[in-house]
Amino acid sequence: MIPGLAALVSPCVVAEVARCFLRDEPFVVHGSRPSFVELASIPFLASLETLLGAWPDVVQAHLPDVADESHAVTVSPQDARKLFANGMGLLFDDVHRYALQLVPWLDMIRSELGLSAQTLQRCLVYATPAGKGTAPHFDQNVNFVLQLHGQKTWRLAPNLHVARPMTRHTMGQQVDAELGSYARMPMPDELPVDRTEFLLEPGSLLFVPRGVWHSTHASTDALSLNFTFSAPTWLDLFTAALRSRLVLSPEWRGTAVPLSVTTFEALVSELAEDSVGWSAADILAATEPHMDSEP
Numbered sequence: 327m328i329p330g331l332a333a334l335v336s337p338c339v340v341a342e343v344a345r346c347f348l349r350d351e352p353f354v355v356h357g358s359r360p361s362f363v364e365l366a367s368i369p370f371l372a373s374l375e376t377l378l379g380a381w382p383d384v385v386q387a388h389l390p391d392v393a394d395e396s397h398a399v400t401v402s403p404q405d406a407r408k409l410f411a412n413g414m415g416l417l418f419d420d421v422h423r424y425a426l427q428l429v430p431w432l433d434m435i436r437s438e439l440g441l442s443a444q445t446l447q448r449c450l451v452y453a454t455p456a457g458k459g460t461a462p463h464f465d466q467n468v469n470f471v472l473q474l475h476g477q478k479t480w481r482l483a484p485n486l487h488v489a490r491p492m493t494r495h496t497m498g499q500q501v502d503a504e505l506g507s508y509a510r511m512p513m514p515d516e517l518p519v520d521r522t523e524f525l526l527e528p529g530s531l532l533f534v535p536r537g538v539w540h541s542t543h544a545s546t547d548a549l550s551l552n553f554t555f556s557a558p559t560w561l562d563l564f565t566a567a568l569r570s571r572l573v574l575s576p577e578w579r580g581t582a583v584p585l586s587v588t589t590f591e592a593l594v595s596e597l598a599e600d601s602v603g604w605s606a607a608d609i610l611a612a613t614e615p616h617m618d619s620e621p
């Protein structure tokens with residue numbers, strides 16, 4: 327099977343999920359299909375017990391006060407087993423490092439979405455005990471959630487407080503200063519009423535757009551595999567390219583002495599003159615060295 331969106335969303339077509347990606351709208355497909363059979367047959371994904379027995383790394387356990395990955399402890403797989411039995415959700419990070427057959431899926435999905443080569447892509451596995459879930463939040467990344475075992479309900483709602491957030495935020499928690507500078511404050515303390523529910527069962531695949539509010543609730547013990555993409559924004563690419571250019575200058579590398587405003591003024595003026603000749607293609611050449619045409 328060729329890894330990628332076509333296999334992942336079959337019998338739907340890639341154009342449908344690509345359209346949802348561009349519009350920040352959710353997408354879901356249900357039922358078993360060959361891609362699910364292949365991914366669910368990765369040996370250590372057979373069950374939570376199998377995963378805990380084979381996992382060579384630490385596990386994050388979500389503390390019950392907030393039930394969110396922003397409030398988690400890092401524990402051994404042995405301790406994770408006990409915490410799960412006591413109702414705590416678990417997160418297995420960077421699963422593709424231990425299941426290399428997932429890497430081509432990540433590479434292909436990123437390529438099909440046209441995301442930057444600088445994208446942080448990873449596979450995560452979430453284990454959620456029956457009756458538990460995650461508190462309402464939004465993420466700055468995009469997620470494809472493949473339900474492996476059990477049933478989990480996702481509630482998604484449009485985010486009317488901020489578009490295209492640069493960081494994640496959980497309802498009821500402190501808003502980081504930068505997010506607060508461009509979000510409509512205060513943030514809500516419960517999911518908006520125009521929420522949509524998706525019941526995920528083994529084989530279901532849900533695309534969770536960047537920035538949409540979501541919460542989850544597992545009606546049985548549940549295990550899901552996530553393909554997660556934290557893609558740089560135009561802002562990220564531009565500032566990275568700008569830095570790579572300015573770092574060549576001993577003047578720009580000078581220690582900032584804010585009282586010396588004339589020195590800084592000269593640098594900014596020089597930059598303004600120089601920037602007239604910049605092109606987007608030149609800037610992208612600094613961050614996307616292998617890209618030579620539109621995706």
Ligand SMILES: [Fe+2]
Binds near residue numbers: 463464540
């Ligand atoms: Fe999330």
